[in-house]
Amino acid sequence: DAGVIQSPRHEVTEMGQEVTLRCKPISGHNSLFWYRQTMMRGLELLIYFNNNVPIDDSGMPEDRFSAKMPNASFSTLKIQPSEPRDSAVYFCASSWGEDQPQHFGDGTRLSIL
Amino acid sequence: DQQVKQNSPSLSVQEGRISILNCDYTNSMFDYFLWYKKYPAEGPTFLISISSIKDKNEDGRFTVFLNKSAKHLSLHIVPSQPGDSAVYFCAATRYSGAGSYQLTFGKGTKLSVIP
Numbered sequence: 001d002a003g004v005i006q007s008p009r010h011e012v013t014e015m016g017q018e019v020t021l022r023c024k025p026i027s028g029h030n031s032l033f034w035y036r037q038t039m040m041r042g043l044e045l046l047i048y049f050n051n052n053v054p055i056d057d058s059g060m061p062e063d064r065f066s067a068k069m070p071n072a073s074f075s076t077l078k079i080q081p082s083e084p085r086d087s088a089v090y091f092c093a094s095s096w097g098e099d100q101p102q103h104f105g106d107g108t109r110l111s112i113l
Numbered sequence: 114d115q116q117v118k119q120n121s122p123s124l125s126v127q128e129g130r131i132s133i134l135n136c137d138y139t140n141s142m143f144d145y146f147l148w149y150k151k152y153p154a155e156g157p158t159f160l161i162s163i164s165s166i167k168d169k170n171e172d173g174r175f176t177v178f179l180n181k182s183a184k185h186l187s188l189h190i191v192p193s194q195p196g197d198s199a200v201y202f203c204a205a206t207r208y209s210g211a212g213s214y215q216l217t218f219g220k221g222t223k224l225s226v227i228p
Contacts (some may be wrong), residue, residue, distance in 0.1 A: 004156070005228030042156075043202065043218040056215070061194070091156050101147060103217065 002026070003098050004105035012111045018080040021108045024073055025094030034067055034077050035091040043091070049075065050080055082112045116140045119219035128228050132190040135220055136203030139184065143205040143217075148177060148188045151200045151221070153177050160201075161188070193226045201225070 005024040013019055025032050033048040047057040049069045057067070064083070069075040081088055089109050093102035118137045125214050128133045132147075144165040149157035161176045163186065165171040176189045190197055203219040 042220040049165055058207075093156070101159040101162060103159065106154065106156045 004092055004094050004103055005106035006108050008108060009031075009106065009107045012113065013082060014113050015033075015084055016081045017112075018078065019082045019086075019110060021077040021090050021092075023075045023077070023092030023105060026096075026103055027073070029054075029096045029103070030072070031097060031100075031102075032069060032075050032098070033093040033095075033097045035093065035096075037089045037091060037107070046077070047093070061092070070086070073090035084112045087111065087112050114139075115219075116143075117203055117217050117219040119203055121202075121222050122220070123223040123225070125225045125227060126193045128190045128195055128226055130223055132188075132193045132197065132226070134188040134201050134203075134222050135226065136186045136188075137184060138166045138205050139212075140205070140207065141184065142207045143198075144149045144200075145206045146177070146179060146186050147204045147206070147216075148175075148201040149204060149218075150197075151202060157202055190224075193224075195226050195228050198224055 004026055007022045031050050034046040035043050036046055037043045044059055046059045047067045048055055052069045065079055067077045089107045091104050091107045093104040095102045117141050145190045147162040148160040150160050151157040161172050161175050161177050163179050168179050174190055179186045183212040200223045205217050206217055
């Protein structure tokens with residue numbers, strides 16, 4: 001079974017550039033979550049969708065961050081413009097219900113120079 | 114303010130012995146707790162969970178205990194195996210209705226099982 005697929009696995013870019021992270025959830029899952037992991041703050045929930053609708057984006061750090069889920073099989077997390085403090089590992093997870101265990105992708109390691 | 118705390122950043126255990134990983138939480142509204150395991154360069158993998166209406170849940174070598182009055186949970190691994198070496202994250206949820214869902218993670222405990 002294909003798990004949650006994230007791309008790219010690694011991204012290195014210069015400050016000020018637009019960054020787009022992509023996620024394909026597990027087929028049939030109707031909830032999708034974006035997390036960020038840093039040494040200082042650990043794993044933090046940024047935003048989650050239920051049936052493609054954003055439900056809670058209170059974890060999105062600022063307006064430079066945006067997320068979309070145009071259909072049940074695809075989501076993006078965009079940072080524009082990027083800053084060095086955005087460097088982190090970004091995880092996408094999905095589940096077949098809001099209260100069901102989440103399945104994580106392998107993450108995107110983002111480095112902003 | 115950390116709502117889920119794993120106070121031991123690391124733990125070393127001999128193969129075959131019991132591993133006990135601890136987690137404390139401060140938010141009494143949390144009603145569902147999970148443990149995830151994470152290997153390097155991979156995403157966290159769900160391991161076991163427990164609802165606040167229970168005080169124990171067992172799955173093979175893994176048992177999670179919940180002490181609501183102490184706001185404490187623990188994960189026991191018996192017997193420990195070298196393949197259990199990973200970072201273990203404790204997580205808690207609060208389902209507040211109206212489609213709201215939050216999963217709050219601790220910072221993890223790195224378990225090393227020594228052959």
